[in-house]
Amino acid sequence: MTIYAGTIVDTPGDPFAEDPGEVLRQDEALLVRDGVIAARGPLAALRAANPGEPVTRLDGGLLVPGFVDTHVHYPQIRAIGGLGLPLLDWLERYALPEECKLADRGYARAVAAEFLGGLVAAGTTSALVFGSHFAPAMEELFAAAAQRDLNITSGLVLSDRKLPPDLLHPPETALADSADLILRWHDHGRLRYAVTPRFSLSASDEMLDACGQLLGKGVWFTSHINENLAEIATVAGLFPGSRHYLDTYARHELVTPRSVFAHNVHPDDAELALLAEHGASVAHCPTSNSALGSGLFPLRRHVEHGVRVALGSDVGAGAGLFLPKEALQAYFMQQLLGPAGLCLNPVHLLYLATRAGALALGLDARVGDFAVGKEFDAVWLRPADGSTLAVNLRNARDTTDALARVFTLATPADVAGVWLRGVRVLEPR
Numbered sequence: 001m002t003i004y005a006g007t008i009v010d011t012p013g014d015p016f017a018e019d020p021g022e023v024l025r026q027d028e029a030l031l032v033r034d035g036v037i038a039a040r041g042p043l044a045a046l047r048a049a050n051p052g053e054p055v056t057r058l059d060g061g062l063l064v065p066g067f068v069d070t071h072v073h074y075p076q077i078r079a080i081g082g083l084g085l086p087l088l089d090w091l092e093r094y095a096l097p098e099e100c101k102l103a104d105r106g107y108a109r110a111v112a113a114e115f116l117g118g119l120v121a122a123g124t125t126s127a128l129v130f131g132s133h134f135a136p137a138m139e140e141l142f143a144a145a146a147q148r149d150l151n152i153t154s155g156l157v158l159s160d161r162k163l164p165p166d167l168l169h170p171p172e173t174a175l176a177d178s179a180d181l182i183l184r185w186h187d188h189g190r191l192r193y194a195v196t197p198r199f200s201l202s203a204s205d206e207m208l209d210a211c212g213q214l215l216g217k218g219v220w221f222t223s224h225i226n227e228n229l230a231e232i233a234t235v236a237g238l239f240p241g242s243r244h245y246l247d248t249y250a251r252h253e254l255v256t257p258r259s260v261f262a263h264n265v266h267p268d269d270a271e272l273a274l275l276a277e278h279g280a281s282v283a284h285c286p287t288s289n290s291a292l293g294s295g296l297f298p299l300r301r302h303v304e305h306g307v308r309v310a311l312g313s314d315v316g317a318g319a320g321l322f323l324p325k326e327a328l329q330a331y332f333m334q335q336l337l338g339p340a341g342l343c344l345n346p347v348h349l350l351y352l353a354t355r356a357g358a359l360a361l362g363l364d365a366r367v368g369d370f371a372v373g374k375e376f377d378a379v380w381l382r383p384a385d386g387s388t389l390a391v392n393l394r395n396a397r398d399t400t401d402a403l404a405r406v407f408t409l410a411t412p413a414d415v416a417g418v419w420l421r422g423v424r425v426l427e428p429r
């Protein structure tokens with residue numbers, strides 16, 4: 001057992017439904033036994049109840065739950081920074097040529113190591129990962145993630161049209177390869193499988209039908225939706241009978257409580273109602289939306305319709321793997337929306353980067369906050385002495401104010417420790 005002592009904060013409630021001030025919890029200490037939180041409270045009380053147990057002091061900064069990234073592309077870790085293009089041109093110029101390289105299993109192995117190492121260094125302990133188009137590359141990702149004990153949900157990316165030929169597979173092959181990966185990796189330790197058509201632009205009705213068959217196996221589902229106006233117009237042309245973009249998935253029964261749709265920057269009200277009705281979630285990826293000029297995410301409309309929203313980094317279109325940066329950009333974009341936006345406070349930002357993601361991924365009973373009984377996945381954000389963040393934390397009025405300073409100023413350089421099920425996997429530099 002270990003007692004962790006510091007400024008420990010989490011958001012076990014929902015600040016979009018309750019008073020954010022009531023949602024934020026703060027404690028002095030956590031008792032962790034076999035990777036699970038056994039008690040929380042004042043340090044003196046935990047020490048008195050557990051005499052002789054070692055105390056790890058995490059002085060300075062904040063200890064928060066491990067971040068949950070609900071949309072990030074493993075094959076694009078080497079393709080960040082392709083600025084200046086809208087979605088479809090960016091895919092053609094930057095993302096897809098890099099994704100083709102993962103046909104080489106050795107290349108994929110190196111990319112998987114870089115990707116997972118990057119997640120840990122950014123404090124991300126759980127992620128819904130958009131995979132590769134190549135089954136051997138998925139084997140490499142799953143094997144490496146199992147070794148690290150990360151909470152990873154991922155799957156083979158499926159497409160049968162409108163992409164470079166190397167990335168295409170007929171539905172029968174997609175079905176067989178996916179079924180094999182599901183058998184090997186779904187519910188293997190902390191890993192789970194997600195059926196992943198790239199988007200309905202590159203997946204025919206036959207392919208989406210195969211996806212529906214795979215969902216019968218109790219796995220997860222993820223894809224893209226309503227990211228960019230040219231993409232939406234192309235999808236409408238490809239599915240002339242569909243009511244809207246979401247309908248291309250809905251008519252194959254792919255909109256479920258286990259479905260996470262990335263972006264949804266341009267939804268109509270019928271789509272929001274359908275997402276809410278089926279309990280599906282949306283991954284909001286604000287730096288990607290900014291970089292590609294995709295648009296300003298209508299968070300208020302999602303919340304008003306009762307659609308669950310969490311954050312995604314969307315690397316490589318996004319500007320890095322660090323979720324607090326996404327949270328800050330989400331805040332900026334809501335400010336830019338003026339009265340149509342939803343003014344986010346620091347409690348919303350912590351919630352969006354942690355518990356909202358756990359809820360979207362169905363991991364909320366295990367991670368996302370520090371409630372007793374949950375697994376100890378945590379990040380210690382502790383800036384270097386003398387840094388601008390350290391100066392600001394020293395001048396914070398209270399914990400909410402300290403959180404605001406962290407979300408405004410922190411970078412991965414401030415990640416001083418990361419724990420996965422109680423095991424420290426990142427030490428201070």
Ligand SMILES: [Zn+2]
Nearest residue numbers: 073224262314
């Ligand atoms: Zn994406």
